[in-house]
Amino acid sequence: MKIPSSLTAALFCVLLAPSPVVADAAGPINFSLDQLGGGTVAVSDYLGEWVIINYWATWCAPCRKEIPELSELHVERNDVTVLGLAFEDTDEAAFEDFLGDFDVTYPILRVDVYQPPEPFGAPKVLPTTIVLNPQGMEAHSFFGPVTRKNLEDVIDGKIPAGQP
Numbered sequence: 001m002k003i004p005s006s007l008t009a010a011l012f013c014v015l016l017a018p019s020p021v022v023a024d025a026a027g028p029i030n031f032s033l034d035q036l037g038g039g040t041v042a043v044s045d046y047l048g049e050w051v052i053i054n055y056w057a058t059w060c061a062p063c064r065k066e067i068p069e070l071s072e073l074h075v076e077r078n079d080v081t082v083l084g085l086a087f088e089d090t091d092e093a094a095f096e097d098f099l100g101d102f103d104v105t106y107p108i109l110r111v112d113v114y115q116p117p118e119p120f121g122a123p124k125v126l127p128t129t130i131v132l133n134p135q136g137m138e139a140h141s142f143f144g145p146v147t148r149k150n151l152e153d154v155i156d157g158k159i160p161a162g163q164p
Helices: 005-016 059-074 092-099 148-155
Strands: 032-034 038-040 052-054 081-087 106-111 126-132 140-141
Touching: 032 106, 052 059, 059 081, 059 148, 092 106, 126 148, 140 148
Parallel strands: 052 081, 081 106
Antiparallel strands: 032 038, 052 126, 126 140
């Protein structure tokens, strides 16, 4: 059975549409991961700021496309920190070689694909981007490509928390 192209396009858009998120009442999101190049980064280090958690992989074309806008956002807004979560089972040299082609300004954290950080676990699609408010609570998430404007709309209150 052949699926009509209009249905395929609609399903693709649904998969990539922003997804509402309900903030966890248990408290701020926190986990620690090793940073590419050394050291450990904890999400709680950034309480008081908006934190953009971006799951990506080297083989993911939309992930590569997001890097410049995420880098600009990280540098240009003092109230925002971007954390890139490399969701790929490869060695550090491969990541460094890949990132040599990009001017990444934000920390890249290595995710163990077999034990990804809770409460998020493994992403359903790459890229996946999760926005944490300054209190460390999940405010919004995007499954699929995201732009700086999408993120700033959440941060600046143009998209209420949890609304697509």
